[in-house]
Amino acid sequence: MPQIDSQLDPHSPQFAQNRDAMLACIEQVRHLERNLLAKAAEAKAKFDQRGQLLPRERLNLLLDPGAPFLELASLAGYKLHDDKDGSQAGGGLIAGIGFVSGVRVLVVANNSAIKGGTISPTGLKKTLRLQQIAMDNKLPVITLAESGGANLNYAAEIFIEGARSFANQARMSAMGLPQITVVHGSATAGGAYQPGLSDYVVVVRGKAKLFLAGPPLLKAATGEVATDEALGGAEMHAQIAGTAEYLAENDADGVRLVREIVSLLPWNARLPARTAPDFDEPRYPIEELLGLIPDDPKKPYDVREIIARIADGSRFLEFKAEFDQQTLCGHLQIQGRPCGFIGNNGPITPQGASKAAQFIQLCDQSQTPLLFFHNTTGFMVGTESEQQGIIKHGSKLIQAVANARVPKLTLVVGGSYGAGNYAMCGRGLDPRFIFAWPNSRTAVMGGAQAGKVLRIVTEAKQVKDGLVPDPKMLDMLEQVTAQKLDSQSTALYGSANLWDDGLIDPRDTRTLLGYLLDICHEADVRQLQPNSFGVARF
DSSP, rough: BBBBBOOOTTTTTTHHHHHHHHHHHHHHHHHHHHHHHHHTTTTHHHHHTTOOOOOHHHHHHHTTSSSEEEOOOOTTTSSTOSSSSSSSTTTTEEEEEEEEEEEEEEEEEOOOTTTTOOBBBHHHHHHHHHHHHHHHHHHHHHEEEEOOOOGGGGHHHHHHHHHHHHHHHHHHHHOOOOOEEEEEEETTTTHHHHEEETEEEEETTTOOOEEESSSSHHHHHHHHHHHHHHHHHHIIIIIIOOOOOEEEESSSHHHHHHHHHHHHHTTTTTTOOOOOOOOOOSSSEEEEEEEEHHTTTTTOOOOOHHHHHGGGBBBBBESTTTSSSSSSOOOOOTTEEEEEEEESSSOHHHHHHHHHHHHHHHHHHHOEEEEEEEOOOOOOOSSSHHHTTHHHHHHHHHHHHOOOOOOOEEEEEEETTTTTTHHHHGGGOOOOOOETTTOOEEESOOHHHHHHHHHHHHHHHHHHHHHOOOOHHHHHHHHHHHHHHHHBBBBHHHHHHTTSSOOOOOOHHHHHHHHHHHHHHHHHHHOOOSSSSOOOOO
C-alpha cells in the first residue's frame, strides 16, 4: 500500500502558531473538566460523614486498574438549563466504556456529589444516547445509582421522553444485555424503575432507598406515616419485596459484589478466540497534528496529512484519486484493522458525492468499517453545480451513508457545515460513535454568510413593501445574526448539546479510533441470547 510523504514543516512559524491555537482550545476543555472534578470534590466531607464514597471513587473501585476507560459526553449540558457557570456539566451523570473483571462494559454513575445527581433534560438525552451505544455495541450496563430524580424545574421536558429510557432497559434485557445496578442512596419515583428494570440489583444497607413515593408524598397523598426504612430501605427490598438480589454493607462492598457478578457471567466465553493484529506505527509523530490545522478556519489543508499521522505505516490507498480532488476516499488500517476513509479537502462536488457514495457501497459490500473526517463548507453551490445534479448526487450520498450497515465512526476535525454534515455522517445519520476536536465548528452555515443572507432577504422585503431600507438596522441585523450563529457553532456548544460523544485531544485520535474499532469488532462477532420480554422478577 502506498505511503504518504508528508509536506508539513513542523519547524515553520505557521506550524507554531497553529499549535498554540490548538493547545489553547484543548486547555479550555481540560479547564472545564478540572472544574467539574473540583466541584464534586467539595462534597467529600459530607460523603465521608455519611460513610459513603464519592461517585468517582465508586467508579474507580469498579473499573479494572490500568485498563482503558473512555468517558463519554463529559461536557453535556454545559451552561444549559440550571448550569450557570459550567460547574454542573455532564447532565448529572458520569459515564463511559471500560473494563470490569475483564469484561468490556458501559458504566453509568449518578453524579450525586453535584445537585444530588438530579437529571436535567440534557441528562435524559445523555441517558438515551448511552443506552443506544450499549445496544449498538452489545455492551452490558452497570449503573451506580444515587439520584434525587428528575429536576422538577424541567419536569415537563423530561416526563414523556423519560419513558423511553425505561423502554430501552426492557429491550436491552430482551436482547440479552445484562444490566447490573448498585443503589447507593436515594432512588425515588421514576428513579426507582431504573433498578427495577435492571437484571441484577445490589442495595447498600442503611443507605439505599427505593420507593415510588417517599414518606412526605405518601403522607400528603394518603395520610399514611412510614419511615424510610420500612417504606423502601435496603433490608426491606432484599428480604421482603424481593426487588434486590444482593445486600451490601457499604459502597465498596456493593462495588465488590458487582465485580463478582460480572466475573461469574460467561460473557467473554462465547467470543471466538482473538489474536492481536500486527501493525506498524505511523511514520510521523501524532504530536504534529497540533500544528497541522490552520488557526484561521478559512485556510485549507490537506487531510492526507492527518492520515499520515494516524494510519498504520502512514499507508493509504486512495480511491479514484484523479476523479475529484475535494472529497478524499480510500483504504487504510488503524492498529491492524482495515477501514474505509472519507475526508474533505473542500466542498462536496457532484463528482465527489458520486465517488463517496460508490466507495461507501463497496465498503458495505466488504464489511469494512467507515471513518468520516469532517472539514467541509458543505455541498458546492452555483449554476454549474446545480446543472451537474448536485441535489441528485448529494441525495444518493446521503442514502448511502444512511443505509450502510457497517460501523461508521465520525470525527469532526474542522468545519462541518450545512448538508455536508449529513453527507459526512453527522449525528443525525447515526454514526456508531462521533467525537470532535476542540477547534471544530458545526452549523447550518458560517455566521458571516448567515448574516448576509438575512440582510439581503430583509432588504428585499422592505423594498417590496415600498419601504426605504435602513442601513444601520440592516448592519445591526447582519452583525447580530453572525454573532449568534458563530457562538452556536463552537465545539463546546455542540458537545454541550450532545452533537458528539465528547471532545478529544487530536493527539488521542489514533488511540481512540483503535479502541472504538475494537469495540465495534467485538460487537459484530458477539452472539447474544435474546428472549421476548427480558428477565423479570416475580
